[in-house]
Amino acid sequence: MQTHFSEAARTKPHIVEADRILRTCVHCGFCNATCPTYQLLGDERDGPRGRIYLIKELLESDDGDARITEETQLHLDRCLSCRSCETTCPSGVEYHKLLDIGRAEIDRRVGRRPGERVMRLGLRTALVEPKRFQALLALGQTFRPLAPQDLRDKIPARQPQRQPYRQQRPDPARHDRQMLILEGCVQPGLAPNTNDATARVLDRLGIGVKPAREAGCCGAIDFHLNAQAAGRERMRANIDAWWPLIENGGAPGETGVEAIVQTASGCGAFVKEYGEMLADDPEYATKARRVSELAKDLVEILREEDLEALGTRHPAARLAFHCPCTLQHAQKLGGAVEGVLMRLGFTLAPVQDSHLCCGSAGTYSITQPTLAKRLRDNKLDALEAQAPDTIVTANIGCQSHLNGAGRTPVRHWIELVDECLDTA
Missing domain, CATH: 3.40.50 (Rossmann fold)
Known part of the structure; x- marks a missing residue:
């Protein structure tokens, strides 16, 4: 992809980085085929290729350019940052880095409405400090029955006391x-x-x-x-x-x-x-x-250890594994958890379209609730197709988001392994 940055712009580190990434893109569109939001919305601007063009236009333009509006910001906000496009891309485009640059620039240019600023600050304040979050969670669980349905889905019920x-x-x-x-x-x-x-x-x-x-x-x-x-x-x-x-x-x-x-x-x-x-x-x-x-x-x-040393009892549960995007696309560890679970004797149900995001994506399920709920329901349909006893995953965000539907229980896979340990 050709770029047209001025010499002055090329003195800025973020422009140099964006230029490097943009030039690796060959506009092939393979990325759109595996993009969850493009599949839902069918809008080129809600797929990676379209967003790359939007970011290019944004970074090449001057402050005050009339083409740069809240509509551009909306299309960038709708991206899940799932990085499925990076797994698909034959050219190795580092899309997530370009997206971070584009989002920072569009926020500088367009800003945020007061309600959005308050919500984003609230998320950053409430979620990042464990003690504060646990206090707010306890309060929410107490009054959960009185909360609106959308909010109630975000508040998990109290967990039963374990042995x-x-x-x-x-x-x-x-x-x-x-x-x-x-x-x-x-x-x-x-x-x-x-x-x-x-x-x-x-x-x-x-x-x-x-x-x-x-x-x-x-x-x-x-x-x-x-x-x-x-x-x-x-x-x-x-x-x-x-x-x-x-x-x-x-x-x-x-x-x-x-x-x-x-x-x-x-x-x-x-x-x-x-x-x-x-x-x-x-x-x-x-x-x-x-x-x-x-x-x-x-x-x-x-996966590198002698799992026989665990002394696990033969597990009876039939599982469906939801592989988080951050595991399979960001860390390139797709199939790793499934391999460990099968070595330990678990039966795993096949999952169709396992590469697609569940809609959690950090705070996405809060900032983009409509799209997140559609993605969640689609993911649960795929996970439940073979009637597993339990769904397991490897990320707390996915676990909480999927559990919000109140369907098949979703847990971290290591808890199932722990429960099979011989405690005699």
């Missing part, structure tokens, strides 16, 4: 092998058993799991709501929290950790890009690159 021993995490100090775990921001409130189950399963494999309590939200929520500076500050804060444990395990005589385990694939995909996003930060570039190297989705750990 006491399953509320405990093993002492990590008893193992030589050590890993960190990112606790997450919303997951401890929405699915508190996920990280506990992870610790118990890895303990069976001789791996101690250390929390870093000072680490917080990975930064993705801020970043993808165009508060990119705030997102980078969260990255730096997490690096500061992890770094002593990465260097020497956090205490004299200890060795550094093997990995930073991510149980939410959305967080994992983002942390793996810390190195790129802080590459120009002289203080954090080297540390960020090391953090990205250590970041591993949970399935990347388990």
Whole structure:
């Protein structure tokens, strides 16, 4: 694709990056065939190719250009950032990076209506601090029956209390092998058993799991709501929290950790890009690159281990696995969880169009509720086609969004593995 940036524009780093990405696109349109919003709406501007043209027009234009309006912003907002187009693209267009540039620029040019600004600030304020989110969640669960239906779908019912021993995490100090775990921001409130189950399963494999309590939200929520500076500050804060444990395990005589385990694939995909996003930060570039190297989705750990050491009972449940976009398209780990589950003896139902997004996409289900609900219902129809006992996934956003329909229960896959551990 040809570009026409002025010499003055080419002095700006974001224009240089956009120009590089735009020039790799050959307008073939293969991306539209796997784009969820293009399939729903049939509008070229709601597919990757059309959005690429919109971003090109935006970046090549001057401030005040009458063609750049809220309509352009709407088409960029409708993108799920699922990156299915990147998996399909024969030219390797890094669409998600171009989209981040385009969204930041359109917000600078067009701004946001007051209601949108309040909603986006509210999401960033409510979701990224675990204690605040858990307090708001508890309040919402108390008054859930009184809430409007759309809001009620977003508030999960309180989870039943599990067996006491399953509320405990093993002492990590008893193992030589050590890993960190990112606790997450919303997951401890929405699915508190996920990280506990992870610790118990890895303990069976001789791996101690250390929390870093000072680490917080990975930064993705801020970043993808165009508060990119705030997102980078969260990255730096997490690096500061992890770094002593990465260097020497956090205490004299200890060795550094093997990995930073991510149980939410959305967080994992983002942390793996810390190195790129802080590459120009002289203080954090080297540390960020090391953090990205250590970041591993949970399935990347388990698939390399001797799973017979887990001592699992033969599972009876028939599962359907929803592979999150951040796992299959961003981290290129499609099929990995299915492989681990089959090695452990689970029966997996086939899922049609498994490459398509469920509509969660971070905060998308809140900012674009109509499209998100249509995508969710389509996804559940595909997942339920073979009548599974349970649907499992690998990302808290997908889990919460799919559960909002009140249909087949959706859980994190590691919880099912944990429940099959022989506890005798």
